[in-house]
Amino acid sequence: MRDSAPGAPAGPEDWPADTRTTLALNLTGTFDWDLDTGSLHLDDGGLAVFDLRPDEFDGRPAKLIDRLPRSEWTRLDAMVTQAMKDGRPRYGLYFRIRCRDGTLRWTHSQGRILRDPWGRAHRIIGIVRDATDELTGATGGNTPDTERHREASVVEETTAALANARSVRDVIDVLESARGVGRLGAVSLMMGFVEGNHLRQIAEGRTTSLVPELEFTRLDADFPMSEVVRTMTPRFFVSQQEFAARYPRLWPYIAPLNASAAAYLPLIAQGRAIGAIGLLFRDKYSFTPGEETLLTALTSTIAQSLQRAMLYEQEMELAESLQRFMLPHTIPSVAGLRSEVSYRPARQGRDIGGDWYDVIPLPGGRIAAVIGDVQGHDTHAAAVMGQLRIVLRAYAAEGHAASTVLARASTFLHDLDTDRFATCLYAEADPATGWLRLVRAGHLDPLLLSTDGLCRVLPVAGALPLGLPHLGPSDFPVTSLELAVGETLVMFTDGLVEQPRVDLDDGIRELVDAVGRGPEDLRLLADWVCEQPGGRSGVDDLALVLLRRETAPMPQPGRRLHQRVAAGDLKAIAGVRRLARSAVRSWNADSCADAVELVTQELTVNALRHTTGDALVTFRLLDGGDRRVRVEVEDGSTDPPKLSADEDIGLTGRGMLLVDRLADVWGVERQGSGKSVWAEFVAPTHYGEPEGPEPSP
Incomplete structure (x- = not known):
């Protein structure tokens, strides 16, 4: 271990020592971070802690990223950001940096957060110090307490992060992130699920190449993860020779990682092994009883999270399949009109929604575009949606007027004896004349995109939602207009514009702007609108229908x-x-x-x-x-x-x-x-x- 920072004096010549000498002898430096300008000042001691020369640091925090593993930088940034949000006056944390020679060493940072009169953080002043001796026990200090605190912190943060994981991919991301097993020093993570008599690998670690059999191996195969699943007992290896002797076929693929120790543990949930996890470590030559207990406890939490995530994914797949089955599989093609549709399920929560769309061929070469939303986010809403869509389609195909179609659909929904109502926007289009007839039942107004890229809200006379009693055709007024060649009608559900803590009008204005800036191609425009970053929060499903008049048919005399x-x-x-x-x-x-x-x-x-x-x-x-x-x-x-x-x-x-x-x-x-x-x-x-x-x- 090093006793002093590069360039530090061998010892103080005067007594008492000045502050700079004291900091240098204790491998400590200072920093001053101006949050308003983004400038970061490091003194010579701080540069030494990060193993940087003065000419290698230009005062930008991003320059320090090269000295931190990605997981450590993510954790450091998250901790400091959270301290500023919580209003705390100071923070302190341990993290690892990568030295010039590629080795990792522990560092500790402590900062004081300065705020303006309004409570906004604008400056952080603090110290950074080399904590290697402290955490390895070379100084004989409070290492046991520090290590126990670190282990408890790992368990607490990992468990909290896993509680929010909704999918298997989420669980893996947590484990590979700064809040996961990387804090224990693991440099590679492998994971597999039991499928019948096989183990399917879902996380491949960081090996340069994989044994083909590892991707889908038999449980009786001579591989470490298969072994711990069979025996439901963890295995720990603390030397390369031991690992190579036990698994000679696997070792050539592990050797390039320069791992010195490995831990393979079964993932046990409800008394059975659902998979296994493998961790590789560098510069580690033993596992203390506390570390083995910690890893075993963590894998139990991981197994519970994975089982919950698998059930969630199965339910989501079933729900989405049900939802998509109830929507039309094909969209009819009508000369003179082009239509595009898009549907996106909610990404938060397991319930499905009642959003639907349809494009219906009508007598006389006309077409009807429909979009709607049944109240609620559950299978009941989806079931009602499916029935309502089919009934509305049948009424429209019979050739009834738009107001009559919605009046009859409303009566049908009311007669279902359900407590749900539905909003709906119905547009009947005649490609020969471009004439549009629109009826809006409690739904949002559509948008109209002109040929010059100008998009605006198209006001449509409103009516009450479907499903309320005693509604007839006269209760659903018709708004008529001519759709010019090249103009596009944009119909959508509220999932595209509603966001938590955001005014609905603001969401509609953002949509108007997105449509106006979107690509000209109708298919690309549909994808563009639905995939706008920040355009939707994922708490609700959404549906979109685009209807564009492409050509004006040649006039037919006598018609x-x-x-x-x-x-x-x-x-x-x-x-x-x-x-x-x-x-x-x-x-x-x-x-x-x-x-x-x-x-x-x-x-x-x-x-x-x-x-x-x-x-x-x-x-x-x-x-x-x-x-x-x-x-x-x-x-x-x-x-x-x-x-x-x-x-x-x-x-x-x-x-x-x-x-x-x-x-x-x-x-x-x-x-x-x-x-x-x-x-x-x-x-x-x-x-x-x-x-x-x-x-x-």
């Missing part, structure tokens, strides 16, 4: 006809009926001609009799999985038509009751200061070109 009827002009009804029949015949949909003609008459008469102003009648042919004829009658009133059995049946027949019976599906949409009442009729499969000229509006 849309308009006729405006003046206010009160009931004589014009005959012309509207002729136009309806002519359009249907030209589209080879004769089988529904009578129904279309009669419903057009009822809708038009209803608009003229019960509203003021003109009525606009529109006929469309919708192509898709099934061809449909759609009739729309727009007027200037926002009052929806009433469906009742005792309606006046004079001039208008049975009115809206007749429309309900004849149309395959019908609905009402609010449009600015008015509304549009529409009805759709399934037409036969297109079997030829229209006969004769197209009707003119």
Whole structure:
């Protein structure tokens, strides 16, 4: 051992000795760390403790990292940071540094934390000293007490860290970190799990190469970890010769680590060995009874943590599999529209969530994008989510209006007799026109990303969440707008914007910024948004749906006809009926001609009799999985038509009751200061070109 620091005087010439001489003779130096500027001053004694020459240190703390093993630097940084956060005035700890010749030696640091009037730490003044003699017992000081304190600290810190480990990887990271077995001097960690009659290695240590059989070995193999699992008894080796003689096949792979001692211990939980752990040490030539007891106690704690982590991972895998099974496996492709979806399970807690998404092909070549969140984070929420998604998909595929789809889904959820409600955002898109119809039930507003990269929140009329009683289509207002070519609708659940102790509006602003800065490609954009650092805390799952209008289809003559009827002009009804029949015949949909003609008459008469102003009648042919004829009658009133059995049946027949019976599906949409009442009729499969000229509006 060294008796003095490089360049220190042999002894004091004057009595009493000055401070500098005293510090140098006791292998001690001082430091002054300015936290505001990041500058660190080390005197000559401090440089000697770190085995640095003055020209090798530039005043930056990062320069000292080269002198500390990574685990020691991590522990030192964590301890000092925690002392500053806790408001403590001082700290003290032991750590190891790596000397110029590669050897490790113990060092002790003690610092006084200076704070400003507001309590913020801005400066640390302290000492560093060589503690090698103190901890090896060469000085005959309080080594036993110090060693017992260190061992107790190892057990306490390792146990506390393992308590927060949720996965097997977390356990291994704790053991390999500064809080783990490295504090006992171990330079390599190996670990294996029992699987049937084999031992599968999950932590490989730091050997330059591995024996192939070690990755998956039989329990009766002649290897140390297999042996301690069989016997459930630890093995300690304190010489290279002993290890090489006992395991000659393994020794060539261990020798490059220059280990002088090894400890192999079984991992026992609930009376059985679930695996084994191996530790290699340098510059160690014996294990005291206290050290053997300490290692045995630690492995018991490690085994309990590993068993708990394995159960947690199994439950998480089951929960995530259930969640993903209930989500759609494929997304339909629709000409003119591109959609991308993404789902991320929660990474904290074992419960699954009720977030879901869906993209549904609709009659007439349209598409519906849905995103929602069932209340709760458990299997009950996931089960409700699965049922609600399927029911909502069925209602949408039947061609019902957006408000009707959500009203019926809400009734279904209420009738389930569950205490859960759900939020939902439903968007129906027509690629031919770019027209969007959105209904929002207690959910967050979507975002709209324009072609120039500008992203903003898109306000959508809100309604109560699904599952509440007595909600009908009129309780779910529709917001309509045109999606321009290149624009993207962004639908998401709150897991993407909610963070603990962060205002929801701030989270939404961060999302708006992230979407605006994201890549242009839709798939890359979905990954970018979900993987933003700090964008989510992991306490909740999240779902994302992106819907982009890519191209505007070529116009198809004869597929849309308009006729405006003046206010009160009931004589014009005959012309509207002729136009309806002519359009249907030209589209080879004769089988529904009578129904279309009669419903057009009822809708038009209803608009003229019960509203003021003109009525606009529109006929469309919708192509898709099934061809449909759609009739729309727009007027200037926002009052929806009433469906009742005792309606006046004079001039208008049975009115809206007749429309309900004849149309395959019908609905009402609010449009600015008015509304549009529409009805759709399934037409036969297109079997030829229209006969004769197209009707003119």
